[in-house]
Each structure stands twice: as C-alpha cells, then as structure tokens.
Amino acid sequence: MQDPTYLILLALSDRPRHGYGILLEASELSRGTIRLGPGTLYGALERLEEAGHVELDREEIEEGRPRRYYRLTRRGRRVLVEETERREALVGLAKRRLAHR
Template sequence: MTEQAFFVLTALVDTPRHGYGIVGEVSGLSDGRVKLKVGTLYGVLDRLVADGLVEPDREEVANGRLRRYYRLTEDGRTALAAEVQRQASNARAASERLRAWRPADTGGLA
C-alpha cells in the first residue's frame, strides 16, 4: 500500500469527506509530509474504489461546484488495519536492531 493510499484511507475512517477535505486531512495526519495534488488524489481514489476499499458516499453542490464525498468500506477498514499491523511490525523490527546496534570496529581506519 502506498503512503498516499494509507493516509487517504486513514482520513476516511471517521467520516466521509470530499476531495479538498481529504487533501487537508492527509496533510494534517502526516504533519505536512504528504501533500496530495488533485490529480494524484483522484488517481488514488480511483484505485481504492476499484479495489473496493472506498466508495462514493454522496454528491453535494457547494458554491456552484459539485463535491463528491467518499467513505471507507468494511474491506477498506480491514485493509487499513492490516497495513497498520504490518507497519508496526516493521517499526518494531527496526527499533530492536537500532537498540542493539554497536558501531563496527573499523580496525583503526577512520
């Protein structure tokens, strides 16, 4: 799962959101590290919809513009939970290695 897809799914956990709302939520969740451009966002959403992880919720007109809202599906929740577990396991493995790490003896070479 890409980082963008991970954060889009995460952004949709609590409530359906429209595109601009997803972009803002992803930025906040990632502390600004993930900045979705419109083309990237809709590419990710199209893939997630095709995979059955996200589905359209409703459409509204706001300020003369159509807003399509998306929501997380049950399969999306399951996929996100599995990805959270995978990332946590990876982080634990790396943390254990880092705690045990000792600089290699360079034999006097610096």
C-alpha cells in the first residue's frame, strides 16, 4: 500500500469525513510532509470503494451543493490494521539493524 492510500484510510479511521476533510487530516497526520492532491484523492477513493475498503456514509446539502462523507468499512479497518502492523514490523527491523552499527 502506498503512503497516500494509507493516509486516506488513516484519516477515515476515527470518523467519516468529506473529501476536503480527508485532505486536511492527511496533511495533519503526516505533519505536512505529504500533501495529497484532489486528483490523487479521488483516484484512490475510487479504487478503495471498488475494493470495499471505503463506502459512502451520507450526503448533505451545503450551500446548495451536495457534500459526500465517506467512512471506513469493516474490511477497510482490517486492512488498515494489517498494513500498520506490516509497517511497524518493518520499522522495528530497520531500528534493530541501525542499532547494531
């Protein structure tokens, strides 16, 4: 899983968010080091929805336009946990190796 996809799943892990909310949260989570573009976000959302990791939560009308909120599915949460464990294991491995030097 690539960093943008991981950040999107992570941004949705506490509550449903709309597109711009995901962008802001992803920027905050990465402390501004990764800045997602809107095209990347929706390309990823389409793939995530297709895979059943993300789904539409609700649609609200704001300023006369619909606004869609997305949420993590159960399967999406499981994938996020697995990916976090994988990354954690990798970081642990890297730390041990660097400590030996």
